[in-house]
Amino acid sequence: MDKTLCHYHPAHPATWHCVPCQRHFGDCCIPLNADAPDETPTCPLCRSKLSFLGAANSAQPFWERIPRFFAYGLQAGPLAFSAVLALASLFMPRSILLWFVLFSIATKYFYSVIEANSEAQKQAPSLLSAFVGEGFGLFFKQLVVFFLSFATLWLAADFDSEALYWAVNIGLLLVLPASIIRLALDKTLSAALSPDEVGQVIKAMGWRYLILCAFLFILWQSPSWVTYMLSHGLPRVVLVPVAAFLFGYFGVVMCAIMGYAVFQYQGALGYAIAEEDSQTGFPAAEYLRRRALAEAEIRLKEGQSGQALETLTAALARDPDDLKLNERFHQLLYGLNARERCLRHLAHYLPLATRMNPAQAATALLNARQFKADFMPEDALVCERLAGALLDRHKTREGLSLLRNLHQRFPEYPHIPRAYLLAARGFAEGLGQVESAQKLLVFVRTRYPQSPLLAEVAALEATVARLAANT
Ligand SMILES: [Zn+2]
Ligand SMILES: [Zn+2]
Structure with a gap:
């Protein structure tokens, strides 16, 4: 007998079946609710009760x-x-x-x-x-x-x-x-x-x-x-x-x-039995979150992007600061070319991702720039952290653009010396623009004489000077 697999994840064995939709689902698509263990899960597409396939497809030979x-x-x-x-x-x-x-x-x-x-x-x-x-x-x-x-x-x-x-x-x-x-x-x-x-x-x-x-x-x-x-x-x-x-x-x-x-x-x-310990449910909040993520993915693969957006919007209303939900929502909006909605969502998503996963936030920023070439985050710290993540990815120009005139855009920001030190490194190491790096370092030294970073500024100036002598 051939094994039946999840319709959406061919690496996962099927454990549930929706008769009306003629779709097989694996555990990947059907998370269980630990708070209602006897509840039969419903089909993510049509909401009718699923029939359980037991371990028919997942049992080890x-x-x-x-x-x-x-x-x-x-x-x-x-x-x-x-x-x-x-x-x-x-x-x-x-x-x-x-x-x-x-x-x-x-x-x-x-x-x-x-x-x-x-x-x-x-x-x-x-x-x-x-x-x-x-x-x-x-x-x-x-x-x-x-x-x-x-x-x-x-x-x-x-x-x-x-x-x-x-x-x-x-x-x-x-x-x-x-x-x-x-x-x-x-x-x-x-x-x-x-x-x-x-x-x-x-x-x-x-x-x-x-x-x-x-x-x-x-x-x-x-x-x-x-x-x-x-x-x-x-x-x-x-x-x-x-x-x-x-x-x-x-x-x-x-x-x-x-x-x-x-x-x-x-x-x-003709039996349907699950293996002991194989069916563990999630606490209610985590269950809802996983169900929303799975459903959005299924809807998208079925070509129902509108419903996928609805599912994620509802989940985000419950759980606005969940990184994964936000990431999916962003990717979906970006993929659908929904310019305005995507940019609006970035105002919330970008600071969140910058805090929790700067590399992911850097990707979001590059996406945003596709929609709006001069897109700028509205927070100085977000700019600085994103610039760091972009420089790490050798997206030097994009990174430096976030730091340009930071002291004018955010005069109250207390970490200008730190941000400009980063920018000077970007200019010197990423672009080889020694003069720009030197200008920035001089600016920091004269404008912020009390900064505790002056030792680092001096060290970088020495390095830059050596670089300049070699070219
Ligand atoms: Zn699946
Ligand atoms: Zn169904």
Whole structure:
């Protein structure tokens, strides 16, 4: 089955679907509200309720998680379960009835592992859960499945054809995991024996079902191999409980893989389950902010720039000083060539961005100059900081233009010496205009004799003088 991706972000798996719009959305586009966790999110385009796809597209493939299944079997529940099997193999009296009871408890536990993994629960079922509740009959249902399999094999053996016998044998082995999965999920014998229901599991996984079978086959053999390797020299009284313990452990690992395969292919199997911890909501304010950003992006990609502007305007009314919202709003206005509105917004955006992210503010200023060649911020500090950011980006002329006649434009500004020192550096280092730099430095020295920056002025003058001598 191919994975469905977010319509707007092809790197993100789809987790939501809008039926009317025929659009898939990833978590990237649909933030969740932590204050209303049970609320079904709505479509950013049409506002109808979205349908949840669970982890159908985002689940990690089971063959990439094999170590996790082995670790899963090492939790308290599975280890206690395996220990009980080991103890029973040593001390339980030879009574068929008791063995039936033990096997039905074991089967119930194995199947609860499949079920828990089909929902991607990280914690394994406790040992206690094997002794209480429903499901003791599963063992007998499974017994019927095994019995019918053997009967089929026995019939096949009657035909006197080696090829037929092996075909039936391998066929049964291949179908068995799917049947076990069906029994674990539906708990009915009819489902475990129904070619339709069992076939659905195989069809959902496609050829990867064979990978599952291969893993299960290896795991199924593992306890016998380990026991065989230990069998030299160890007395039977040690070997039997070890074998029973390994049977329990590897059984849990196998069931965890089978269960997780169901989780992974939930979409094709008609389930929608999220992975634990995967759905974290945001506090109300952050949720609204993220939703507005996502919606504006979606609207824009759908060519609905008017609605994108509306969305951002509403979000900015709630949160006027959010940098990201302002940046998006600015980019949108600039992209739409909305000259007047963009320049009006800059009066608010530019000081904000200058304070929080000067490099971003420098970009905004260059945009503004596209609309209005002599655009000037209305604040001296903004001019100075922006000039610094522009000089850093080697936009020397643009940077210097912001500092031109600063002392006349803003006579009250207390940081003229600092700003002109910056300008002198720009002239000398950026443009190689040594004379202009020298003029500025002289101006600072004579006009602001009390400035604490005079030492720096002197140092720069020396550097500039060296530059002048070299040219
Ligand atoms: Zn997306
Ligand atoms: Zn929709």
